[in-house]
Amino acid sequence: MIYESKIRVKKLKNVNYRLTKAVQVHGCSCKLPQYQLGRLLDNAGLIGDFGEDVLAGPWENSSVVKIADGVAVLNTLDFFTPMVDEAEIQGRIAGSNVTSDIYALAVTDIVSVLSIMGFPEDMPEELAVGMLKGFGDFCREMGAPVVGGHTIRNPWPIIGGAATGISDPEKIVYTRGAKAGDQLFLTKPLGIAPAMAAYRLRKEEEGKELLKDIPEELIEAAVNEAIDVMITSNKPVAEAMQTVPVHAATDVTGFGLTGHAGNMAMLSKVDIVIDQLAVIRGAPVLADLFGYPLLTGEAKETAGGMLIAVAKEDADDLLDELEKRRVRHFKLGYVIKGNGNVQVLKNAKIMESE
């Protein structure tokens, strides 16, 4: 199955409310840092022995619980603040992000999704409808029906949901299986944060002044690519991973590339070396302007690509399967023996989209 991402929606007339201006942090940037999350879960007694039927817990993109022989249930929950002012696109981004946490485990069968939305009293209802519509449309197109949800008043607009998947436990790919000698691939370019910061800043006088030396065409290209990247589903990546013996995978979102790669390295008890970074065109110059650590792999991503570890001898098969589904893919680095470290080489090759 092929998924196209060129979604554009009409702007709502007479609605001047800007979703991105209603919040201080945007998209996956509102995620707690890993160290703080770990501390919270630890202090709350939520990290421990879950029993043998819990195949994955808080450390994975989705929890996985075996409920019968050959049947596991996957659950995930993901919501965040707006990245864009266009409500339907925002809903789509949230849908992409939620479903991605199931697809990251190479599972494509999402049996249901529940939506979660919050919005302030002064936010026009058309925007709330738009966010829900975009979220619902995206999930439906992925064959993942939205069957319920919960909506509250909240000082910041938020949108997202909880997804439930089902799979044969033997077919699930975890973050924890990378092996020394594996090659690493990423399926979307990096640089969402600087591109979307430019999207917000070019709507402000001070922001325009800050951006004055960057060609408008480059900003436009970066913003458009970033939005397309976010609303492109990772479902075809999951389908490809079902056909090739992939060792480990995770999507790359709020912890940034090195955060998620570090998680993979730690859980797999290996080291990861990154020698190439694929980035959105224009993102490096914007990252430099804003002081974002993009070229060290630390910048936060939202609805990012899949980081996949695969044996060298299976890499070509994986790339063939990705290409069949028109999934972009970039060689990122390799896995070596180690203890959970990630290194981005100082001379790492930077590949900007054309």
Next chain:
Amino acid sequence: MTTEKLVVKGKMCPMPVAFTKRKLESMAAGQLLEVVGEGELEFDNIQRWAKNNGHDVVQASKSGVEFRILIRKH
């Protein structure tokens, strides 16, 4: 050498870090910059950016939501 001052209150992310960066680029090595802003997020962001880029964070303090960060340019 005088201490330069930059106020980034009320500016949306990533302007506080971006303006801090631009201001430091216009200063001489060893010169001090006092950044005055508000919010926990920017308090952390500016300090992290300064340290990651080789500058010294000489002092960082908060009073209510307002913060002051003193940075020595590398």
